[in-house]
Amino acid sequence: MHATTIIIVRHKGKVAIAGDGQVTLQHTILKHKAKKIRKMYDSKVLAGFSGSTADAFTLFERFEAKLEAFSGNLQRAALEVAKDWRTDRVLRRLEALLVVADKEKSFLLSGNGDVMEPDDGIIAIGSGGPYALTAARVLIKHSGLNAKEIAREALLAASDVCIYTNKEIEVMEL
DSSP, rough: OOSOEEEEEEEETTTEEEEEEOEETTOOOOEEEOEEEEETTTTTTTEEEOOOHOOOOOOOOHHHHHHHHTTOHHHHHHHHHHHHHHTTTTTTGGOOOEEOSSSSSSSETTTTTOHHHHHEEEEEEEHHHHHHHHHHHHHHHHOOOOOHHHHHHHHHHHHHHHTTOSOOOOOEEE
């Protein structure tokens, strides 16, 4: 997916999410400071998307509604959104990935019905995802940085090699 880069980092009792701000259309940069991450459910849940902007807003709305319906139960909301995403004829056509986290868990949701929880507390999506993931793993192992700092630095590393990721980074933490 030629899109953005979003990363969730769980480290030292904190969880952080970071996203770059670049929006592209084919080979053109349309925007530098888009907001692709947000806090939900009274700032108890972090969420970020990679993919089509319109699709992402649809997913954010669906996910937030499920959080409300299940009283903030992240895992249940994630499972229900993934189920709807896979079975609903309109949602099935969405081209995006969604990552979500609360104080205890992190998940990656896809249109295939996937709800995946990482073994190491790190999830990275988008075209720069593999670069950010690698950088975050190295920083956790070989630095004294906290979750928020690791998320930022991992995205900066991804922006150095991925043309769809810029240095306009937004970071949030729980």
